[in-house]
Amino acid sequence: MTQHPQETVIGRITSVFGVKGWLKVYSYTDPVDGILNYRHWTLLHDGKRIPAELEAGRRHGPGIVVKLKGIDDRDLAQTYGGAEIRVPLSELPPLPEGEYYWHQLEGLSVVTVAGERLGRVHHLMETGANDVLVVRADDASIDQRERLIPYLPDQVVREVDLAADKLVVDWDPEF
Structure with a gap:
């Protein structure tokens, strides 16, 4: 979209x-x-x-x-x-702290807790159990793989920093 x-x-x-x-x-x-x-x-x-x-x-x-x-x-x-x-x-209602609209997450760079860059959030998809980040590689990525990473705050997604354009994940790059 x-x-x-x-x-x-x-x-x-x-x-x-x-x-x-x-x-x-x-x-x-x-x-x-x-x-x-x-x-x-x-x-x-x-x-x-x-x-x-x-x-x-x-x-x-x-x-x-x-x-x-x-x-x-x-x-x-x-x-x-x-x-x-x-x-x-401007018509969207404000969200509580720590919650985000999908459009706010799209485009953020994705980095592991070890500092390895996986790419950028291309879009999200709903799976029923939880939402999933579709992360596509970019020029600064460790490889050119697309990854599907579950959007699980405090478990997989450790930090969302909109000001720094960054999302930190606890995720093994081999997945």
Whole structure:
């Protein structure tokens, strides 16, 4: 997911729902229905940025369905399939100390407690048991391997220093 400097991706439109312009949404927020707290979205679809206003939304089974202002029929709604949903970073609520949004971790350099550089956090993924850092090698890395490192604060992730652009992990580079 490529970020615009002042916004982050909070979900994706997956398909239409019904015939009155409703859309199914895959939410990246936690909890899933947290996406409904953001009323003004920017949709990124086929390279175009489209402002959108959330008119209504609700949980539907394991997912979310939404109605965007001005989209009142299935055919028009269908044209938005696959669009990323973005919001300004300024709209995200502050987190307690020691907690981070994924976008804050993406791009940080990853160093072992022994000082070996493994690369940079490319992105994170949710696995169910815990989130996983996808660390890709860069020019300063000890090798050119991609690593999947569990995001387990105080166990594997020993330090997150946003100001220093660094994340320290207790991780064997051979993994």
